[in-house]
Amino acid sequence: MRAKGFYSALLALAASAPVFVSADDEPEPVYADVQMDSLPYEGENCEGGDWSLNWKGPVYVENGPLADLLISYTAFDTSHQGQRAIPSVKFQSNKVTCRDNDGKVIMTANVSQKNSNKVQLTVSLAQDAAYNSPAFIFSADEMGVCRVNSAGTSFEYPNVMASIHTGMLNAISPALDITLEDLQKGFNKTYKFDGTVVGIAPMCMGSQLKTGSVNLRYKSGAEDPEVAFNACLHLAKDETREVSAEGSPENGNYQFTASPADVLAITRQQKNSATIQGKTPGKGEVTVDYTVKGKTASATIAGSVVELVNINNGSAIPKLGIYDEHGKQIRTFYSFPLTLNPVDGFVQMTLANDTIASVTNTATSIQIQPVKTGKTLLQAKTLCGSDIGEPTAIEIVRCDDEVQEKLRTKKEEYKQRTDTIVKRITGLTGDSEFQRAATEIADTTKDMAIKTGESIINTLSFGEAQQAKFAASKGIHLSQQIVINNQRLEVAGTLWDSYNAVGDAQTAFANPDDMTAQAKFYIGTAVLVAQNQAIALGKTYGEAYLAAEKFGKDLGILAGVADQLAELEPQHSKLIKEYIQISDRLAYCEKTPPPKEDQPLPPQPEESEPQVEEVPPEEIPVTQEPEEESEPDQEPEEEPTPPSEETPKKTYGLACRIQDLKAPGTAQKLRELKQLHAAHLQSLKTAKTTLATWQSALEKMKVANEGTDAQRAAAFPQFQQEYEQFLLKSAQQGFDSLEFLQETEECPDRLQIKMDQVRARYN
Numbered sequence: 001m002r003a004k005g006f007y008s009a010l011l012a013l014a015a016s017a018p019v020f021v022s023a024d025d026e027p028e029p030v031y032a033d034v035q036m037d038s039l040p041y042e043g044e045n046c047e048g049g050d051w052s053l054n055w056k057g058p059v060y061v062e063n064g065p066l067a068d069l070l071i072s073y074t075a076f077d078t079s080h081q082g083q084r085a086i087p088s089v090k091f092q093s094n095k096v097t098c099r100d101n102d103g104k105v106i107m108t109a110n111v112s113q114k115n116s117n118k119v120q121l122t123v124s125l126a127q128d129a130a131y132n133s134p135a136f137i138f139s140a141d142e143m144g145v146c147r148v149n150s151a152g153t154s155f156e157y158p159n160v161m162a163s164i165h166t167g168m169l170n171a172i173s174p175a176l177d178i179t180l181e182d183l184q185k186g187f188n189k190t191y192k193f194d195g196t197v198v199g200i201a202p203m204c205m206g207s208q209l210k211t212g213s214v215n216l217r218y219k220s221g222a223e224d225p226e227v228a229f230n231a232c233l234h235l236a237k238d239e240t241r242e243v244s245a246e247g248s249p250e251n252g253n254y255q256f257t258a259s260p261a262d263v264l265a266i267t268r269q270q271k272n273s274a275t276i277q278g279k280t281p282g283k284g285e286v287t288v289d290y291t292v293k294g295k296t297a298s299a300t301i302a303g304s305v306v307e308l309v310n311i312n313n314g315s316a317i318p319k320l321g322i323y324d325e326h327g328k329q330i331r332t333f334y335s336f337p338l339t340l341n342p343v344d345g346f347v348q349m350t351l352a353n354d355t356i357a358s359v360t361n362t363a364t365s366i367q368i369q370p371v372k373t374g375k376t377l378l379q380a381k382t383l384c385g386s387d388i389g390e391p392t393a394i395e396i397v398r399c400d401d402e403v404q405e406k407l408r409t410k411k412e413e414y415k416q417r418t419d420t421i422v423k424r425i426t427g428l429t430g431d432s433e434f435q436r437a438a439t440e441i442a443d444t445t446k447d448m449a450i451k452t453g454e455s456i457i458n459t460l461s462f463g464e465a466q467q468a469k470f471a472a473s474k475g476i477h478l479s480q481q482i483v484i485n486n487q488r489l490e491v492a493g494t495l496w497d498s499y500n501a502v503g504d505a506q507t508a509f510a511n512p513d514d515m516t517a518q519a520k521f522y523i524g525t526a527v528l529v530a531q532n533q534a535i536a537l538g539k540t541y542g543e544a545y546l547a548a549e550k551f552g553k554d555l556g557i558l559a560g561v562a563d564q565l566a567e568l569e570p571q572h573s574k575l576i577k578e579y580i581q582i583s584d585r586l587a588y589c590e591k592t593p594p595p596k597e598d599q600p601l602p603p604q605p606e607e608s609e610p611q612v613e614e615v616p617p618e619e620i621p622v623t624q625e626p627e628e629e630s631e632p633d634q635e636p637e638e639e640p641t642p643p644s645e646e647t648p649k650k651t652y653g654l655a656c657r658i659q660d661l662k663a664p665g666t667a668q669k670l671r672e673l674k675q676l677h678a679a680h681l682q683s684l685k686t687a688k689t690t691l692a693t694w695q696s697a698l699e700k701m702k703v704a705n706e707g708t709d710a711q712r713a714a715a716f717p718q719f720q721q722e723y724e725q726f727l728l729k730s731a732q733q734g735f736d737s738l739e740f741l742q743e744t745e746e747c748p749d750r751l752q753i754k755m756d757q758v759r760a761r762y763n
Helices: 002-018 180-185 401-429 432-460 466-473 479-491 497-510 515-591 615-624 655-661 665-705 711-743 748-761
Strands: 032-037 051-059 092-095 096-097 105-113 118-128 133-141 146-151 152-159 162-165 168-171 186-194 209-218 226-228 232-234 239-245 245-248 253-259 264-270 273-278 281-294 295-311 332-341 347-352 359-363 365-370 372-382 386-396
Touching: 032 118, 051 118, 051 133, 092 105, 152 347, 180 186, 186 295, 226 281, 226 295, 232 239, 232 273, 253 264, 264 281, 273 281, 273 295, 295 372, 295 386, 347 359, 401 432, 401 515, 432 515, 515 665, 515 711, 665 711
Parallel strands: 232 295
Antiparallel strands: 032 051, 032 209, 051 092, 096 105, 105 146, 118 133, 133 162, 146 152, 168 186, 186 209, 226 245, 239 273, 253 281, 264 273, 281 295, 295 332, 332 365, 347 372, 359 365, 372 386
């Protein structure tokens, strides 16, 4: 009995001792089967880029006691020295095509596959959270070359690869848990994983996994059971789904279990199928065990149950616009909150008509980008494609409510600013002084012309023969134009009547017989005539000056208003243009005709006023007649025909003259006239000063004439010289006045029409 107890203890000790793999024998490898399928490339307006990968092959198992594998970070690893030959990866990728909003292709990317055995597979079984272990790690390198064509250029990514790490960026289900018993007896297990694939070439492939799985088989021959269990178990709350599994060899037993049972509940099981119900929102998994002859194979699928709480916090989705307030197409996405239970639940948003908009979403928000106008329905779906909740109405319009409100606000702002400028303009043109000046300016111009004409006649009108003789002796050229204007003005009076009296006095000095008596008489007569003419000329100058002052006052009022209008009218025109643009844009958004009642009318352009065409009729043929029709150089030897009374006088009235100069606008015309008026007023002042000097000379001569012969004889030469200077200066004044008259007398009524149009435009 003692011996029996000893052997029993020895057997127990042997059973508990570590199991070693002989260093001389190559350990049996783990056979791995890796499958990955990706989602498409996620670029905007892009399609394609989804890919699939499959690799099957042996993986070296670390030497040593089997228990040590449970604390190893490289329990199964293709980089061990004893690794057998690594088979090539089977890889396939779809071409990427990206388009702009008009459907034009702007980028393509295509992967040229090649056979590659650059595979690294590691299974870490150590329970160490600090090193993200246990973990399944897989990478495949040098699977192909990606060529990208974009914006007229092309470039390559010569090394296409894909890598996952379930301890970092990928979740694995069920948990990677291999026991010592599994290692001793062997195992055949399948795991699912998802998440992000690292190392993907940008623009060439999608980086998010659609499905991923790895099957690990160790010490399990072909006769061991296997089970295939493929189903999508992302369900809506209360949704049910039938699932089935296929096991081999035949005649085995199936057992479905769910964990946790309150998330995914198994409501019915029959042979190899079961009914799964999404009972409570959350995450879970369903496992099927297939048992044949005492051996069991298992497969697990991760799933979830999600409930749609609300979209946009329960409020309706507002109308979504294509254009912003500037008329530009909106490129960004409209974003609305999404509330799910659980908060990180899996859901995808879809549109019944995805040609009018595109939609993406996260677990907490929805992003919609409009493409064209129309209506559709927004539907939440599980990742398995089942509807969640009721669909939400979506309407795509040209401009959303916010944009339309901004346009209405801008429209009202431009309307108010336009009204403000119009009030300023109508305030200027409606002023009583402006109205008076605009009404009286024509009469004021005519009155000034008459008074100016009197001064011209008084200084320039005398016999033509005398005119020519005096002008020749003094170097003054008096043209035929003076005679024509003299006849047209029909004003009497002359300064030159004293010319003969002074000439008689000069003759008397030359007569030695009766020099004293004759000289005294003729000088007295000349002084008397000159005094009377000086008084008349003083009255004429005074009245001409007063008329010019009145004209200057009215002109100043009109010019001041015109200057302000010249500043306000461009502002008004710009505001009107912007107002019309905003109105048209708002009408386009609202799909209604442009408003007509409250839309201010733009001012009539200056060029649309044919009734005030400012080119004199006599000049139109000259400007319109081609130069080649005239023959000025055919007979150059002939002298030009001298002017005559029958030759039409080319006049340069105010409006006509300014038109010739092509001066811009009424304000410029008035500024030109103000310059002419200022010069004329200064000329009248000079004439009055000259007249006062001459009157003083007359008084001196009058006193000398009453004195002795010697005094008379001494004073007369100075008197005669001052008289001639006075005549010359008075003649020059006449010429200046004639020039001013020619500039102002021809078109006075046209200025009146201009002012009336300015007032009428803003009434």
